[in-house]
Amino acid sequence: MPDPHPTPLILPLGDRGLLVRFGDSLSDTANRAAIALAGRVEAAALPGVAEVVPNLISVLLRYDPATLTFDRLAGEIRLLVSGLEDAPAAGTRHVVQVSFDGEDLEEVAGLLHVSVMEFLAMHNAAALRVLATGFAPGFVYCGMHPETLVVPRRSVVRRQVAAGTVLFAAGQTAITSTPIPTGWHVIGHTDFRNFDPAAEPPTAVRAGDILQFAAP
Amino acid sequence: MTGIRITRAGPLVTLQDAGRPGLLRHGISASGPMDRTAFERAGGWLGAAGTTGIEFTTAGLGLVAEGSVAIALDGGAFELSIDGEAKPWPARALLQPGAVVEIRPGSAGNYGYLRFDREVDIAPVMGSRATSCIAGIGGFGGRALQVGDVVPLGATLPRGRGQHPTPAAERDGPIRVVWGIHADRFDDVIRQRFVTDGFVVSPQLDRMGVRLADPHRVFAAARILSLVSDAVVPGDIQILGDGTPIVLMRDHQPTGGYPRIATVVSVDLDRFAQLRPGAPVRFEPVTVAHAEGLKP
Numbered sequence: 001m002p003d004p005h006p007t008p009l010i011l012p013l014g015d016r017g018l019l020v021r022f023g024d025s026l027s028d029t030a031n032r033a034a035i036a037l038a039g040r041v042e043a044a045a046l047p048g049v050a051e052v053v054p055n056l057i058s059v060l061l062r063y064d065p066a067t068l069t070f071d072r073l074a075g076e077i078r079l080l081v082s083g084l085e086d087a088p089a090a091g092t093r094h095v096v097q098v099s100f101d102g103e104d105l106e107e108v109a110g111l112l113h114v115s116v117m118e119f120l121a122m123h124n125a126a127a128l129r130v131l132a133t134g135f136a137p138g139f140v141y142c143g144m145h146p147e148t149l150v151v152p153r154r155s156v157v158r159r160q161v162a163a164g165t166v167l168f169a170a171g172q173t174a175i176t177s178t179p180i181p182t183g184w185h186v187i188g189h190t191d192f193r194n195f196d197p198a199a200e201p202p203t204a205v206r207a208g209d210i211l212q213f214a215a216p
Numbered sequence: 217m218t219g220i221r222i223t224r225a226g227p228l229v230t231l232q233d234a235g236r237p238g239l240l241r242h243g244i245s246a247s248g249p250m251d252r253t254a255f256e257r258a259g260g261w262l263g264a265a266g267t268t269g270i271e272f273t274t275a276g277l278g279l280v281a282e283g284s285v286a287i288a289l290d291g292g293a294f295e296l297s298i299d300g301e302a303k304p305w306p307a308r309a310l311l312q313p314g315a316v317v318e319i320r321p322g323s324a325g326n327y328g329y330l331r332f333d334r335e336v337d338i339a340p341v342m343g344s345r346a347t348s349c350i351a352g353i354g355g356f357g358g359r360a361l362q363v364g365d366v367v368p369l370g371a372t373l374p375r376g377r378g379q380h381p382t383p384a385a386e387r388d389g390p391i392r393v394v395w396g397i398h399a400d401r402f403d404d405v406i407r408q409r410f411v412t413d414g415f416v417v418s419p420q421l422d423r424m425g426v427r428l429a430d431p432h433r434v435f436a437a438a439r440i441l442s443l444v445s446d447a448v449v450p451g452d453i454q455i456l457g458d459g460t461p462i463v464l465m466r467d468h469q470p471t472g473g474y475p476r477i478a479t480v481v482s483v484d485l486d487r488f489a490q491l492r493p494g495a496p497v498r499f500e501p502v503t504v505a506h507a508e509g510l511k512p
Contacts (some may be wrong), residue, residue: 011397015507017449019397026444053447055471060240060447065508083407097445134243134470137351177243178352196241196339197353203242210460 006030008037008058008081010074014052016065018073019039020081021058026170028144031131033084033142034098035208040080046073054207056132056141075154091130096175097216100178104185108168111151120215122149123187129174129213130205138177138195142211145171153183163203164190166213173213177203218283219333226275226320228422230347231367231499232329233268234369239342240447240470245348247354247466249345250327250423254291257384258331261288261308262345263376266335268345270367270414272328274321274492275456279330281311282460285369286333288350288381292325292490306381325490326421333375337368349423350467391488393478394507396453401440401475410436410477411499415461419493423467427460428497435459439482445471451480451488453499481507 006022006029012105013019020037022030038054048067053060063073093166100120108171109119128142135141150171160179167174167184177195196206205211222229235248245435249271259265265288270277276294289296290306297318298309305322319328336345338355348356356365399407413432420427430436435455452464454474464472465482466504478499480488493495 012394012446012479012504013397014394014449014451015481015504015510017447017479019446021397022444024444051238051240055447056444058446059446060449061451062237069508070504132445132471134241134447136470137243137353139243172329201242202239202244202342207241 004196005148006033008033010077012070013060015070016062018061018063018077019058020061020077023057026056026131026144034059036084037077038207040084043208044076044080046076048163049073053134054132071124091126091206093210093212094205095212095214098188098190098213100188100215101186102166102186102188104168107188108151108185108187112149123168123173124213124215130209130211131172131209132207133194133203133205136176136178138193138205139180140194140205140211141172142174143172145173148202151185153186157181157183159183161186162189163193166190199216218285220270220285220332220369221280221282222278222361222363222367223280224276224278225361225363226273226277227360228275229270229272229361230349230412230423231268231338231361232271232346233344234346235346235466236342236344236354238309243470244300244342244348244351244477245448245466245468245470246450247344247348247423250466251291251329251486253386253486254327255329255331258288258290258306258329260379261290261306261381262331262333263378264333264373265331266333266373268336269308269329269331270361272319274326276321277317277319277328277330278432279317279395281315281317282366283313283369284311286310286372287317287326287332289319290381290384291328293322294325294328295320295322304381306383308378308381310455324492326492327489328450332369333372334369335373337370348467350469351451354502358430380421387487390480390498391484392489392502392507392510393453393499394504395501396476396478397446398440398443398475399477402438406434406438407477411501415497417493417497418492421493423465425465425468428463428464430459433459435461440475443473443475445473448472449479451482451485452476453478453480463488483510483511483512
């Protein structure tokens with residue numbers, strides 16, 4: 001029996017945003033609740049809601065105050081939360097081919113007290129769920145890895161990693177689609193690009209999708 | 217072909233339009249003019265303006281008209297000359313082919329706008345020609361305009377009636393905010409001092425954010441453990457790990473993990489964007505219901 005959805009906090013984010021937050025720390029339960037609620041809100045197509053954005057443990061709704069007030073929208077959200085199903089439907093499955101040749105791979109294996117081969121076997125054993133997207137164009141967070149695969153972020157931030165870099169930290173694996181600075185460990189590189197400005201929509205991976213990592 | 221050739225440009229001269237809202241989940245903030253009100257005012261002087269214009273900064277802008285084109289200028293207070301002759305600000309003018317326009321910093325503001333009686337003839341990216349400096353898309357390949365660039369312009373739009381350019385009424389007073397999504401993480405003393413002590417606009421400002429100086433050290437004692445990243449909206453006031461407050465602007469990162477004490481209300485963000493380094497800033501909390509009812 002899955003955990004019931006936690007009761008969220010409903011907060012104003014400025015005068016055109018409403019944030020629904022399922023807890024204070026990242027957990028599988030809070031993340032699933034956020035993704036499920038985002039789906040419900042999209043399906044409800046509430047007049048005046050301009051944008052629905054699922055995040056790691058929250059959902060942002062941008063609204064037009066000429067049509068909708070925070071108080072009325074909060075009321076609608078409470079109704080939708082009370083009817084949330086226990087688990088959102090599984091999303092699309094994507095296979096991501098990765099060259100595990102990142103410059104931090106040995107360091108990560110060392111932190112976990114395993115060999116690089118052992119680390120990769122553990123890392124790729126199970127498919128991961130996409131927890132959130134959007135830190136940068138096409139950026140994908142996925143997880144959650146078990147406790148035995150959790151390492152902290154690097155103390156030094158890299159000024160820039162390339163598009164297609166596979167990152168690892170905090171119980172998650174992430175993929176960049178544009179060059180970004182990062183404090184996460186670089187464990188590999190991929191040709192997979194989750195961002196095409198000419199495509200509609202410009203990204204293919206959604207929160208709730210499933211990623212299977214595979215070494216070529 | 218009609219166009220505008222750039223002869224002098226500061227580092228942050230960009231093409232902007234209404235922006236591309238609705239793409240936060242794809243990792244793209246909306247962009248658009250830093251001072252939307254001034255951008256729209258400039259279009260109003262022309263009556264019928266293309267959706268896309270040029271945003272320039274206190275570094276100014278120099279250009280030469282290639283072809284005949286009607287322009288309007290507004291935002292901040294700049295010094296304008298056309299073919300060497302000083303003109304009032306804001307302005308509307310019909311440029312003859314070869315006309316030389318020079319815009320230099322004036323008494324106030326950070327951002328000015330140049331709009332045309334034509335559409336800028338470049339392809340939109342994701343529904344907009346706005347330059348996103350952070351995503352590297354839109355406008356001239358996601359970059360600022362440089363000396364030698366020619367901004368191509370399409371056919372004249374059906375002529376609108378337009379208005380005689382007049383300076384906007386100056387507003388001052390505190391910048392109104394709604395308490396932020398992490399306001400409860402700051403103790404009562406810090407929240408109180410956030411309202412009473414005041415800050416100063418620092419020289420570190422761009423389209424992503426405006427760092428504030430904290431001369432009264434309001435946030436010197438703030439200690440907040442790491443937060444899970446949440447969506448960001450323009451106007452959010454983040455407190456960085458070293459206690460520096462930063463107001464996130466149109467090209468903000470789509471998500472952020474620093475605590476946010478407050479969010480500037482929509483109608484005051486344009487005025488805030490025009491505050492120059494050294495300007496004092498006070499914040500006044502208002503309720504969401506009050507903010508929702510404010511008119512630009």
